[in-house]
Amino acid sequence: MGETPCSPSWAVWSVPKRKQVAWHASCAGCLVAPMANWFTSQELAGLPGMPGTDRNVRVMADRCGWEGQRRIGTKAVEYSFAILPQETQAALLARMVSQQAPAVPSAPHVLIAPQRDGVEISRLTDAQREVMTARVALIREVQRLAEFAPQGQAIAILVDGARRGTLTPYLTEQAERANDRKTADRSLSERTLKRWLSDWRANGELALAPVRRKPDMSVPSWAPAFLACYQTPQKPTVAAAYAVFKAANPGCPSIHAVHRWLGKLSPEAREAGRMGPRELKSLQAFKRRSADTLWPNDVWVADGHTFDAEVINPLTGQIFRPEITMVIDWATRRIVGFSVNLAESTLATLDTLRDGVSRVGMYKVFYVDNGSGFDNATVYEVNDRLGGTITHSLPYNSQARGVIERAHRSILVTLAKTFDSYIGADMDGEAATRAHRLSRKQLAQGVTIRDVPTFDRFFADLQDALDRYNREPHRGLPKIRDMETGKRRHQSPMESWRSAEAEGWQALTADASVVASLTRPQVSRITHRGEVKFNSGIYFLPELVDLHGEEVRVGFDFRDSSRVWVHAVTGELIGEALLDGNATPAMPATLLERAAERRERGQLNRLVQKAKTLTGQQVEMQLVPKTAQPAELSAEQLADARHVAASLAAPVARAADAFQVPSDSMARYRLWKRLEARAAAGEQLDAEASRWHRSYPNTPEYQDTQDMFDFAAASTASA
Structure with missing residues (x-):
């Protein structure tokens, strides 16, 4: 590769002036603007060494035999710069400096490979880059003037213009910036310009960047004593720690020096001792883990969470905070299992595993922390029987299981805030205290506790929250095109699960006997x-x-x-x-019916005997059918009566015919089976029943109940 004309290694000053003008005029990236080399008599009139009028200039040119040519597009004759008197040339150069500004390119022009002594241009600060650019502009101006005069004369003209303030505004600004000083005198000097030219020729424009002094990162002798007062778990302020430090160390540096030194430390080094290992991780770099290569059930992540709202304990009737253990599938972000218990115990873990395995199939890796509910022999034994692998995260490394930690905030914390008994960190302290006192007072008096939900309500709301989470878009999943709105959105966990099934993935079903034997x-x-x-x-x-x-x-x-x-x-x-497995009707239905008939006949016989006693004659009793007798009313009265009766009967009929969902889970499942049979037979269901019939199979309760019935049927068949 040949060197470009603008390369500093190209000896500009060794090239004939006519060739310099030619390549500078054609170099689009050069900072030097092409400069006129021919002048008309009108442009020369009045300059030192020249007559005062253009006519006399032409007469002088004819007398001296100056070489001339016609300017393109005009009749004027122009004369070469080289044949003009020395004093006229100097005046022209000074006028060029004060009136003509060099062209500034839109982007910086790189002269050489931008590296010197391990420093790159990209490592320069904005201030260093501005000073370097200003010095390059002055060097280019010297180079432009040197096309018509010796370099020393060009430098002297530029220095004299800067001293007298006759430079163009652009060059004046560049000269002040190139000095890189804050003093009042920011002019140029011949020695400085020559030094910049020498550095530029040797190493390019990077050599013109000023060197900034790096901060002194050495540790002062008083630093350990001050850090002993500052880096404590109580997290004292700098002023408070300095007061203790100053009292124990007379002659210590000022607090301003302490502030400056602390500002040089990294956040992790400064906060060591003030924050524990777990909190320090929030200041360190981290790795984002991608689940793009995982399939459903490849990795399950589990963790326990103490609910942030109080609930009535179904076993004791007291107020407590339940412990919820959830398992999330990392690939699809689906909540595959959960359990509710008094604490994060082994039984809660086993119940969660049983729920997840019976619901969606067998996992490969079970990723948990080192808590006692997960790190114990019982969980290991059950995992071995199921054929999975348990992996524990490092201590104080909850960020590694961020997928389940985020689900806790999205589901459980959000659900807890819907209850009046919420006692989380965001709860107002005054309101929390008032609710706590009221609930304990009501509990002591044995009355209904209004602000604390029952366990049944809490459990139903928890199931609804988990179901909504599994069916709402999740930001950690890929985007798809919504079929209803036509807009792009993230997949929901259930959509991600169905997508994997559509690609051919199938869940591995665990042995029913093993699942059934898992402890609840x-x-x-x-x-x-x-x-x-x-x-x-x-x-x-x-x-x-x-x-x-x-x-x-x-x-x-x-x-x-x-x-x-x-x-x-x-x-x-x-x-x-x-x-109620041993509950039976108090009396058989047939026995009750016969007893009613005997009681009715006895009452009738007593009525007949009483009638004989009163009349003294035989009395025959005849039952008359219950038929409505027509009322002696007019047609208008009958119409009004019918209208009133219909209006009164309508709400009763609607209440009787209204669709109601039982409160018991087994009754709800049996109701769905009856509705399913009616729908399969072609019967038209009402709106409420049809809506519930479609939505109930999507609930976790339906899947659990159906799995229980299937398992019971399989056990009966095998027996």
Whole structure:
């Protein structure tokens, strides 16, 4: 590659002047503007060494035999700069400096590879870059003047113009900026310009950038003593720490010096000791983990969260904060399982695993923290039976499980704020204290606690919140085109799950016997003639008759109140006790009907005997059908009566025919089965029933109940 004309290694001053003018006029990127080399008599008139009129200039030119040519487009004759007297040439150069400004390119012109001694132009500050550009502009002006005069004369003309203030505004501004000084005298000097020219020829424009002194990063001798007062968990201010430091160290530096030195430290080094290892991570760099290569059920992330609102404990009737353990699928962000317990315990983890595995299939990796609810032998044994792998995150590294931490804020914290018993960090302290006192007062008096929700309401709202989360767009998932609005939006977790299924992915189903054997939350109870009491319900199991008065462990599922699982104290499963499993009608229906008929005949016989006694004659009783007798009313009165009767009967009929959803989960499932059979038979359902019939299969309760029935059917078939 040949060197460009503007390269500093190209000896500009060794080229003949006629060639310099030629390439400078054709170089689009050069900072030097092309300059006139020919002047007319009108332009020369009045200059030193020239007559005062243009006519006399032409006469002088003819007398001296100056070379001339006609200017293109005019009749004027112009004369070469080289043949003019020396004093006229100097005057022309001075006028050029004061009247003609060099052309400024739109982008900086790189002269050489932008690197010197490990420093790049991109590493320069704005102030350094501005000074460098100003010095380059002055060098280009010297180069432009040197086309018509020696370099020394060009420098002298530029220095004299700067001293007398006759430079153009552009050059004046560049001269002040190029000095890089804050003093009043910011003019140019011949020595400085020659030094800049020498540096520019040797190393290019980067050599013209001023060197800034780097801050002194050495640790002063008093720093350890001050940090001992400053880097404490109490997080004292600089002024407070300095007061303690000054009292113990007379002759210490000023507080301003301390402030300047602290400003040189990185946030992590400055806050060490004031923040613990976990908080310090918020100041450090981190890695974003991408789940693009994961499939559903590849990695499950689980964690426990203490609910930020108070709830009525269904077991004790007291006020407590439940512990919610959730499992999220990393690939699809779907909440695949959850459990509610008194604390983040092993039973809560097992219940969450049972819920997730029975709902969506088997996982590959179970990613959890080092809490006691996850890091124990029982969880490891169950995981080994299921065939998965457990991975623990590092201590004080909750950011690694940010996918579940974010779900806690999006779902659980948002849900807690909908309750009046919310006691989170955002709650007003005065309102929280007032609600706390009122709820405890009502609890002590035994009245209904209004501000604290019941467990049934809390659990139903939790299920709804989890279902909404799984069906709403998630920012961590890819974008798709919405079929209804036509706009692009993020996928929902359920859409991401269905998309994976459409691509051919299939969930791995765990062994039903293993899933059924996973331990549920348990409480201790005493049996009584085959019955156990739990959560205001009576559950019956025939096998418990022989264990009358003994202690058993009752496993329960908040999602299904129709049954409990009774275990021996040693952990062996005794069986499933059903709610009101031994309840039967007080009397058979046929027996009640016969008793009613006998009572009716006896009453009629007594009426006949009484009539005989009163009349002294035989009395025959005849039953008259209940037919309505026509009223002796006019047609207008009959019409009004019918209208009033219809208006009164309509609300009653609507109330009787209104669709109602049972409060029990098993009753809701049976109602859906009946509606499904009616719909399959072609029967038209009313609007409310049809809407509920379509939405109920999308709830976690439906899937759990259906899985339970399928498992029961499979167990019966295998038996």
